[in-house]
């Protein structure tokens with residue numbers, strides 16, 4: 001299985017996530033402008049993959065003899081919520097004084113670490129899920145995509161599914177479709193199908209009803225930014241899932257590499273929430289689905305207070321606020 005984002009032949013190569021599941025194609029990003037566009041369009045997405053994009057973007061700028069600090073600023077602000085993007089940029093920038101090759105080496109080291117750290121975080125989380133949920137095999141609920149495609153490799157929340165599936169412990173994954181861009185229906189379902197994990201896609205609005213009907217043993221999600229007190233920003237709809245899970249006494253587990261922790265932020269109120277284009281909601285596949293003058297509220301993320309989370313898990317184990 002190839003990496004979601006990599007470096008080859010002087011370019012950043014990404015799996016184009018706007019084309020999946022219909023078409024599996026690669027994009028070669030040869031300029032900083034092309035990278036920023038790919039990040040904004042969600043051709044490459046998911047917090048850990050954005051960290052890799054940030055670091056490789058700085059490496060690309062350095063190799064092209066660009067205005068690296070200016071490019072770094074633009075890349076870091078391409079999307080505001082996932083802290084990993086700015087973290088990846090900063091990490092690569094730290095090697096700028098040693099030349100372009102050192103910057104690229106640092107970016108590639110970050111890519112190598114990503115898979116190891118997500119594997120470790122999801123292994124810790126798998127043990128926490130097994131301890132919290134007595135039923136076997138497990139029925140898990142997933143939101144957005146926190147799999148291989150959201151990372152360089154392996155995945156965070158979906159990484160837990162891979163560990164549990166290897167041990168024959170997964171009955172099914174209920175996949176929230178994740179309106180409006182359908183990262184669940186398009187990407188998570190595609191990954192689960194590849195790994196032959198039983199799954200069903202459901203509308204986001206079915207999640208609470210599935211819990212009420214006793215169909216869910218544990219909710220597993222990733223994160224885009226975790227504040228020092230443990231508040232979690234993740235894909236819009238995560239907060240509602242956490243409230244429903246608490247009401248039904250279902251464990252709600254967040255899995256992320258520690259690069260997603262923003263220890264400078266005291267709590268989730270300081271997290272910038274990306275608001276996306278109204279057209280993501282006013283039309284579907286080019287067909288208008290609202291009156292032409294409909295006003296839109298389209299936040300890409302929400303913040304779940306730590307008190308609603310059973311465990312936030314990183315490669316270091318259970319996160320302590």
Ligand code: MRU
Pocket residue numbers: 042045046047048082143144145146147150151155156157183221222223224234235236300
């Ligand atoms: O808008 P996206 O698709 O980049 O949002 C992604 C998410 O919200 C993921 O759940 C999060 O980045 C964790 S991915 C391991």
